Amino acid sequence: MSLPIAAPSSKRPAATNSCRVCAPLGSVLAFRGLRGCMPLIHGSQGCATYIRRYLISHFREPMDVASTSFDESATIFGGQSNLAAAIKNLVQQYRPEVIGVCTTCLAETIGEDTVGILREITAADPDLPPIIQVATPSFKGCQHRGFHDTVEAVLRATARGGARLPQVNLLPGPVSPADLRHLREIGTAFQLPLLMLPDYSETLDGPSLASYAPIPEGGTSLAEVADAGRATGTLQLGATLAEGPGAYLEREHGVPLVKASLPIGVRATDAVLASLAAFALEAGGPAAPALPAWLGAERGRLVDAYVDGHKYVSGKRVAVVGDPDLAVAVAGFCAEIGLVPVLVASGALTHRMAPALELLGLPVGSFEVMEDADYDGIGRRVAELKPDLILGPSKAYPTARALGIPLVRIGFPVHDRIGAGRILHLGYRGTQRLFDEVANALLGDQQDSSEMGYAYQ
Ligand code: SF4
Missing domain, CATH: 3.40.50.1980 (Nitrogenase molybdenum iron protein domain)
Incomplete structure (x- = not known):
């Protein structure tokens, strides 16, 4: 069954099926890696709901994320009292070791002085846990930027x-x-x-617990x-x-x-x-x-797998979609095993993907890079380039399905499978898993489309 791909349009006044994930989401993800941290999103409530929903569907873990719940009054006059009340509630309910405050587009658009407000709040109550603040408007960047800016904010506040x-x-x-x-x-x-x-x-990605740990x-x-x-x-x-x-x-x-x-x-x-x-x-x-x-043994097994599977992957054309660092690294791996990356796309805007790919040895002019892309644009380019395989998040599935191209799921988000948090991408072991999956996806596609079918390759 094939689904229609939208006709190309010359003007792009808006993103269709956005590939960008919002900056506070990256921030919440990073704050989740701090012990005892409770993330608090300063802005409107829908942002927190979307971020929770998106993260829960990927990690399949409970995810408490607090919000300062801007209403009309806070949007006009600022959310100082909302932030003070939210911090007080958080401390009472969660007893966090640290609170991570990230801002939404709304708080940043109205010019909220979050740093100044937090200074006043902490000065008034010295018993509060440490509060780390980071500005994460999504018009400044996407999940990737929000994540790294949050790590830097933690280091600035603590190191x-x-x-x-x-x-x-x-x-x-x-x-x-x-x-x-x-x-x-x-x-x-x-x-x-x-x-x-x-x-x-x-x-x-923790174990099942007898009682809920907020x-x-x-x-x-x-x-x-x-x-x-x-x-x-x-x-x-x-x-x-x-x-x-x-x-x-x-x-x-x-x-x-x-x-x-x-x-x-x-x-x-x-x-x-x-x-x-x-x-x-x-x-x-x-x-x-x-x-x-x-590690030497894992490396040896991987090289052996490359030798065994090279004939199945060599020369096949591939499109890679994802966070910029992951997309670049995966495209480098593809080139290493003889796949031909024809498109490397990301919702992020870094201006650095093409030079990074060239540094990894991909021949200049042999591949196309799409930054700040949406899935509508990616789908149209994939339809034109006709790769044999797509590597990317589950959001690439409609394109893969419409064009009958196998999709190997990597990165974030993977909402239509379980185990997304357990996808191992890194090291010889992660590469081994990825290589097997890539080779088997190509073999499976060839097998499924063969007129006679076969069970021996
Ligand atoms: S308004 Fe901004 S912060 Fe809120 S969900 Fe949308 S992109 Fe994210």
């Missing part, structure tokens, strides 16, 4: 300098809980104490973040970040910054592991091997 410690700050970006767990496992293999910020590996266990504590300014170095993942939170630590506290693309594919994972090995040496901890044995 302190001092004598160096044998630990490394790992800023992973908005990856899955399974990715976070795997990164921690890799850090342990290098015998390297990692300060991972944020860490929502447990808060957004603020789930897990996350990085503010006490841990305080040491970020004393680390041996920072490893910041994300190829499209111009500066990012790691640059703040370098400027303010002299913590050396290493930037890397997300470790997807053999080459990208080798690069990240080499950085961790170098940090481990510099930190002067117990001598760890350059490549721990189990």
Whole structure:
């Protein structure tokens, strides 16, 4: 069955089927990786509802997110009293260790002085828990920007300098809980104490509990973040970040910054592991091997899988959609295994995707980049380019279905499958999973469209 794709239009006065997810959503996600943190969205209530709904449908976890619930009066005269009342209620009901306040488009549009209001609120009540504020209007950026700005706000509010410690700050970006767990496992293999910020590996993918925990266990504590300014170095993942939170630590506290693309594919994972090995040496901890044995074994199995599956993927054309850092890293992996990325698209606007792809070795002119894209535009371009495969979030499904192209689900959001939080993208292991899924999607499509069908390939 095929569904119609909208006819191309020359003018685009509005986004249709937006690919952008709003900035406070990225902020809430990052705040969820702080221990004992309750996110509070300063603005209208619908924003909080949308953000909760979107996150719950992806992670399949309960998600309490507070809102200052602007009404007409707050919209005109400001939401100072709403913010004060919300903080008071939160403290009474949730007893948070920290409150994360992010602003909506509405609060920013009316020019709300959220910093000044919070200064007054905290001065009037010294017993309040720490409150971290970040401005996240979605006209400034999308989920990606909101996430990284929040990590930087946490570091600005908390990190302190001092004598160096044998630990490394790992800023992973908005990856899955399974990715976070795997990164921690890799850090342990290098015998390297990692300060991972944020860490929502447990808060957004925790075990079943006998009673409801409004603020789930897990996350990085503010006490841990305080040491970020004393680390041996920072490893910041994300190829499209111009500066990012790691640059703040370098400027303010002299913590050396290493930037890397997300470790997807053999080459990208080798690069990240080499950085961790170098940090481990510099930190002067117990001598760890350059490549721990189990990681070496996973690398070997992955290379073997590449050899086995190359004939099924080589030369196939692919469209990649997602958060800019994930889309770039996945396109790099595609090129590594012989797929031909013809379109790399994101709802974010970074102006850095094309140079990042070229740095990863994709031949200039061989691929098309769409930034600030919506799914209507992506669908029309996919219809013209006719790739064999799409890798992207579940929002790409209508396009995939309409055009009869297999979709491998990655990134955020994945609303039409369970286990989205357990999708492992990173490391040799995550790449292995992705490679198998890509090869099998192509094999399955070929098999389904074969006139005779076959059961042996
Ligand atoms: S108005 Fe802004 S903050 Fe609210 S849901 Fe829309 S994009 Fe997000």
